[in-house]
Amino acid sequence: MFSAKFYKQNRSNVSKTTDVDIIVLTANGLVQKSADTTFKFKQDSNFWYLTGLDLAEATVVINKQTNTEYLILPPRLDHRDMWEGKIDESEVITNSGIKTVYAHDAGWDVLKKDITSNAKVGTILPARSYEPNYGMYINPAKLVFSKKIKRLAGKNIVDIRRNLAVLRQVKTTEEISYIKNAVNITADGFFELRKNIKNMNSEKDINIFLTHEFALKGANGHAYNPIIASGKNAATIHYEKNDAPLSHGSLLLMDVGAQYGHYAADISRTWSLGLPTKRQQQVFDAVYNVRQYALNLLKPGVILREYEKEVRTFMNSQLDNLGLIGKNKSEDQIKYYPHLTSHFLGIDVHDAGDYDTPLVANTVLTVEPGIYIPQENIGIRIEDDVLITPSGFNNLSDSIPTHLV
Ligand SMILES: [Mn+2]
Incomplete structure (x- = not known):
């Protein structure tokens, strides 16, 4: 495990490569294996590169206008906390170096306010839901995220996939x-x-x-x-x-x-x-x-x-x-x-x-x-x-x- 410094540096680096106002990226979600069992969780690489978190369905926000950053936790029922244990927020903060963590609904409310009418939003959206070259389905959390962020940012979305690729190389x-x-x-x-x-x-x-x-x-x-x-x-x-x-x-x-x-x-x-x-x-x-x-x-x-x-x-x-x-x-x-x-x-x-x-x-x-x-x-x-x-x-x-x- 790297120190939070690494992810912090990556967030700062990616911010400098683009003139967007806000960067928002989603984590992957868990995928059904069969009945009520899931495949082993695999984090989205770009999300991990910016946060160090193997947390499903989280969202990271870097607001360049206000010079703030925060994490939005996944929506979660008490039932899951009981079976799987609660998400340890202090661990999330220590690992990522991101000091502000919101519960799901509260976090999206903040993001809604942050994305003002002209704000340019940098993100990575899936090109399609199915990749025929590999016969594989894109992680569904990305499709859900895609709909949500398009609703908030409309046409002001800038693709930052290449910015991250150049850094990660x-x-x-x-x-x-x-x-x-x-x-x-x-x-x-x-x-x-x-x-x-x-x-x-x-x-x-x-x-x-x-x-x-x-x-x-x-x-x-x-x-x-x-x-x-x-x-x-x-x-x-x-x-x-x-x-x-x-x-x-x-x-x-x-x-x-x-x-x-x-x-x-x-x-x-x-x-x-x-x-x-x-x-x-x-x-x-x-x-x-x-x-x-x-x-x-x-x-x-x-x-x-x-x-x-x-x-x-x-x-x-x-x-x-x-x-x-x-x-x-x-x-x-x-x-x-x-x-x-x-x-x-x-x-x-x-x-x-x-x-x-x-x-x-x-x-x-x-x-x-x-x-x-x-x-x-x-x-x-x-x-x-x-x-x-x-x-x-x-x-x-x-x-x-x-x-x-
Ligand atoms: Mn090879």
């Missing part, structure tokens, strides 16, 4: 130390697994093993659903079933990351179960070459969108060497390398940031080239977590061997 020393812990716990997991891999019979065994190792080392679970994919499953980029038996002679692709505090690691390694075939080794070498090529490009000043283009050109030459695409058929690359090389890493595994502005020191990102050939039952990805430094980069996951055996 550059990490403080504290944040970097949390990411390093997440990476080191993940590295330890791979190390222990290597010693025990001969006892593993299925993807499930590996999942259980790593989950246990992460917990033992103090992780807050997995940062995302782990991918433990063997044989043909390795060619499915986001394979999450993790239940197939391991078969000798196939490849095993693992994309896992511990979460430490609220920060993620995101690391992939591919091992061969038995000695690799010549073809498996060739494909591995191609991925490894791309990894080295990409790493060597990284330093402050690099624009990720341009870096991506350079890496993809180099990837083409590797895919060509493997006989997978012809000389002038770069459009075929997407079949064998459908995802991007790098994304930001932090509170979210695919963290907020800007791919069009030059990189600066203290940005953390992944480097994760891969080649997937379903018809050959081959899927290989090597993924590292990299900190941009003033002079170049520091590969935080460098201690984890990359080789197949």
Whole structure:
């Protein structure tokens, strides 16, 4: 847990990036799992970044006109206080550094008065209630909030998503130390697994093993659903079933990351179960070459969108060497390398940031080239977590061997 100073600084930073009069952000809400049970609560990352609170359905307000800030607590029935315990307001104040806390209705009354007729309100609203790319529903608390704030502010709403993304992209020393812990716990997991891999019979065994190792080392679970994919499953980029038996002679692709505090690691390694075939080794070498090529490009000043283009050109030459695409058929690359090389890493595994502005020191990102050939039952990805430094980069996951055996 960080001190309240961190969140206070974040609130002050975001205020300075925009000329809105009031900033208002909502927390996530609890979501039904089944009957009267809920999924484990996961806070909205922007809300957490500004408050440090894992409190469902709360609202944070920064009023720049009056130089005040306050929290509005969730609506709450006595019944819940009895079953789950009361919200500890003094803890809320200590953790967030926000000294004024209102009950739900009283807080919204204050906010209603604060949003005067011309006040510009900075917030983040969901674009839609369903994201077809991921087949997922947006957290309903955001939809409820969206309606309420639109009723109060009408057309005077300014989207501050990008302001927060740009801030979140550059990490403080504290944040970097949390990411390093997440990476080191993940590295330890791979190390222990290597010693025990001969006892593993299925993807499930590996999942259980790593989950246990992460917990033992103090992780807050997995940062995302782990991918433990063997044989043909390795060619499915986001394979999450993790239940197939391991078969000798196939490849095993693992994309896992511990979460430490609220920060993620995101690391992939591919091992061969038995000695690799010549073809498996060739494909591995191609991925490894791309990894080295990409790493060597990284330093402050690099624009990720341009870096991506350079890496993809180099990837083409590797895919060509493997006989997978012809000389002038770069459009075929997407079949064998459908995802991007790098994304930001932090509170979210695919963290907020800007791919069009030059990189600066203290940005953390992944480097994760891969080649997937379903018809050959081959899927290989090597993924590292990299900190941009003033002079170049520091590969935080460098201690984890990359080789197949
Ligand atoms: Mn990744």
